[in-house]
Amino acid sequence: DIQMTQSPSSLSASVGDRVTITCRASQGISSYLAWYQQKPGKVPKLLISAASTLPSGVPSRFSGSGSGTDFTLTISSLQPEDVATYYCQKYNSAPHTFGQGTKLEIK
Amino acid sequence: EVQLVQSGAEVKKPGESLKISCKGTGYSFTTYWIAWVRQMPGKGLEWMGVIYPGDSDTRYTPSFEGQVTISADKSISTAYLQLSSLKASDTAMYYCARRAGAFDIWGQGTMVTVSS
Numbered sequence: 001d002i003q004m005t006q007s008p009s010s011l012s013a014s015v016g017d018r019v020t021i022t023c024r025a026s027q028g029i030s031s032y033l034a035w036y037q038q039k040p041g042k043v044p045k046l047l048i049s050a051a052s053t054l055p056s057g058v059p060s061r062f063s064g065s066g067s068g069t070d071f072t073l074t075i076s077s078l079q080p081e082d083v084a085t086y087y088c089q090k091y092n093s094a095p096h097t098f099g100q101g102t103k104l105e106i107k
Numbered sequence: 108e109v110q111l112v113q114s115g116a117e118v119k120k121p122g123e124s125l126k127i128s129c130k131g132t133g134y135s136f137t138t139y140w141i142a143w144v145r146q147m148p149g150k151g152l153e154w155m156g157v158i159y160p161g162d163s164d165t166r167y168t169p170s171f172e173g174q175v176t177i178s179a180d181k182s183i184s185t186a187y188l189q190l191s192s193l194k195a196s197d198t199a200m201y202y203c204a205r206r207a208g209a210f211d212i213w214g215q216g217t218m219v220t221v222s223s
Binding site for chain 2: 001032034036038043044045046049050055085087089091094095096097098099100101
């Protein structure tokens, strides 16, 4: 099965900073990559699908890129409400494995 | 409004069984896969398996195959996750999610606590 590895596992940044989280698949998955945001005590929320497509309502400071095995989630200007754990997920075929998560905090 | 509504929190004893439900409303239930995701306390998301309610085609991740059973009753737009011979390590939040490519709609989660 394909493994999904995120880095870093946690990070702390200041409001207004540009933040980047990476996700690597152990085999190519084309663009079948999603990112989810899970705020403390809340249900996960779809943030990006197809590696770079933002669903309606997701702020434009979030962006995604990559294809094949290497993917990136970028927050262009970190806001306090972005404190959350972020997960990548492959969804081209089962199992739809998640990465281990990246916990983002405000410095 | 498209929603997945899960059954309520459960407290069980070791060795007991449990069936969690996930009812889909506001869309054609039979034409989207429903996945189940486990989140143990303080831990990440684990994909358990998925079912296509239209024909009950089911897939499991190897670590959960044989340990859980996923089913669906399309007549009432409901998917189920059955956990048997519960152990303390089954204590977790369990989510269902609709697969529209990515998982676009999530249930509110069902907290399962296993304790003697």
